[in-house]
Amino acid sequence: xxxGWLASAGGIRIAFASFLICGPAMAGNEANFVLYDHHxxxxxxxxxxxxxxxxxxxxxxxxxxxxxxxxxxxxxxQWMMALYFEGDAIDGxxxxxxxxxxxxxxRLYPYGAFLNPVLYVEYGNLSxxxxxxxxxxxxxxxxxxxxxxxxxxxxxxxHDISDGFDIxxxxxxxxxxxxxxxxxxxxxxxxxxxxxxxxRRGAEPGGLGIKEVKLGAELxxxxxxxxLGLTIDPExxxxxxxxxxxxxxxxxxxxxxxxxLGLTDDSERGLLRLMLGWEFE
Numbered sequence: 001x002x003x004g005w006l007a008s009a010g011g012i013r014i015a016f017a018s019f020l021i022c023g024p025a026m027a028g029n030e031a032n033f034v035l036y037d038h039h040x041x042x043x044x045x046x047x048x049x050x051x052x053x054x055x056x057x058x059x060x061x062x063x064x065x066x067x068x069x070x071x072x073x074x075x076x077x078q079w080m081m082a083l084y085f086e087g088d089a090i091d092g093x094x095x096x097x098x099x100x101x102x103x104x105x106x107r108l109y110p111y112g113a114f115l116n117p118v119l120y121v122e123y124g125n126l127s128x129x130x131x132x133x134x135x136x137x138x139x140x141x142x143x144x145x146x147x148x149x150x151x152x153x154x155x156x157x158x159h160d161i162s163d164g165f166d167i168x169x170x171x172x173x174x175x176x177x178x179x180x181x182x183x184x185x186x187x188x189x190x191x192x193x194x195x196x197x198x199x200r201r202g203a204e205p206g207g208l209g210i211k212e213v214k215l216g217a218e219l220x221x222x223x224x225x226x227x228l229g230l231t232i233d234p235e236x237x238x239x240x241x242x243x244x245x246x247x248x249x250x251x252x253x254x255x256x257x258x259x260x261l262g263l264t265d266d267s268e269r270g271l272l273r274l275m276l277g278w279e280f281e
Contacts, residue, residue, distance in 0.1 A: 028080065028105060028118070028156075030166075031216025031246035033258055033273050034135055035187040037168035038116040038158030040107050041074040042281075048072075049277035053132055056269040058262070062091030066098065066132040070277075078107040088131040098130030099147075111160070120154035120170075133260075133271065136238040137174045138183030138225045140266035149177040164193030170220075183225040189218035189242075209250040216244040216258070221267075239263040244273065252279050 028036045033051070041047070049070040057063045066088035074080055082105075086098040103122040128146045135152070151174075158168040172185040195213040221239035224230035231237060244258030256275040262268045 029216075030191040031214035031244050031256065032187075032189055032191065032218045033242065033244060033256075033260075033275070034133070034170075034220045034240075035168055035189045035216070035218040036105070036118065036120065036154065036156045036158075036170055037166055037191060038107055038111075038118050038156060039166070040078055040080050040105070040118075041279075043074050043076050044281050045074045045279060046072070046281065047277055047279045049275055051132070051273070051275045053274075054272040055131070056271075058266060058269060061268075064088050064090040064131050066130075068132045068134070080105045084134075086130055086132045088129070090129065090131065096129060097127070098132060099124060099126035101125075101134075105156075115157040115159050118154075118156035118158065120152075120156055122150075122152040124148075124150040124152065126150065133240075133268075135172055135174070135185055135187070136221050136240060136267075137172055137185035138222045139228055139231060139236045140222075140238060141236045142181075142183075142225060142228055145176060145179060145181075148179075151175045151177060164196060166191050181225055181227050184223040184230065185221060186223060187218055187220035189216065189220075191216050208253075210247055211250060212248045214246045216242075216246065218242045218244070221263070234264040235266070237264060238267040240267060240271075242271075242273070246275075248279075253277070254279065 028039055030037055051068040053066045055064050068084055068086045070082055070084050072080060072082035082103040084101040087095055088098050089095045101122050101124040105118055105120045107118045109116055126148055153173050155171045158166055160166045167190045170187040174183040192215045194215055197211050219241050222237040223232060240260045240262055242258055242260035244256060246256040248254045254277050258273040260271040260273060262270060
């Protein structure tokens with residue numbers, strides 16, 4: 001077993017232990033996979049999610065499937081923490097561990113503030129071959145890097161247009177601690193409630209009655225880096241448009257399905273995105 005794997009495994013144990021000390025974990029994506037909005041959950045709420053991507057890759061690139069396990073907890077009404085583990089199988093190869101991440105997200109103001117800001121920071125210890133698409137940053141003409149330690153930060157701005165309709169924008173900065181290079185990206189979009197059953201929200205958990213159905217739409221992509229410069233050139237960046245549907249059930253289960261279309265030649269041609277999760281207190 002390599003020293004790199006031992007160091008990585010040791011880091012996972014430390015991160016997981018630290019996370020459990022904080023308490024058991026909830027997604028601020030609502031009905032989206034990349035875009036975060038300004039909503040946070042009530043203190044003490046925990047969410048566990050299994051996410052899966054199936055990709056139809058760009059010409060000349062291998063197709064893959066990738067999975068992500070997310071554990072997220074609301075430490076306060078405004079402060080969330082999450083732990084992620086990911087893996088993938090590339091073009092029929094053996095399944096491989098892709099890395100792990102730990103995230104913290106804090107909403108600065110009570111609901112009602114205009115373009116309510118949320119500060120997000122994440123540390124990632126990722127292999128060179130990791131595939132799950134949590135964001136698209138940087139440039140496709142940059143030199144490929146090996147395994148990396150990364151710090152990702154986001155400025156999340158969100159606003160409620162109405163009770164069932166919100167919009168959001170994320171500015172994403174990703175610092176590679178191995179090379180010192182910074183990569184940039186964005187995500188923008190909305191969440192719209194198609195079905196809401198308020199009478200079911202006070203009911204005892206259980207069953208598969210639908211409490212809520214949401215539609216999410218998101219646009220995201222890379223904006224360049226500090227090595228080669230900022231750009232939105234479609235020949236040098238990945239860009240995607242996604243449409244998603246999320247349902248929440250009486251039992252605390254929720255399910256989400258979405259599709260993302262690559263808008264540039266260097267993007268994946270398409271992604272089928274799935275998520276199944278459970279929320280509890």
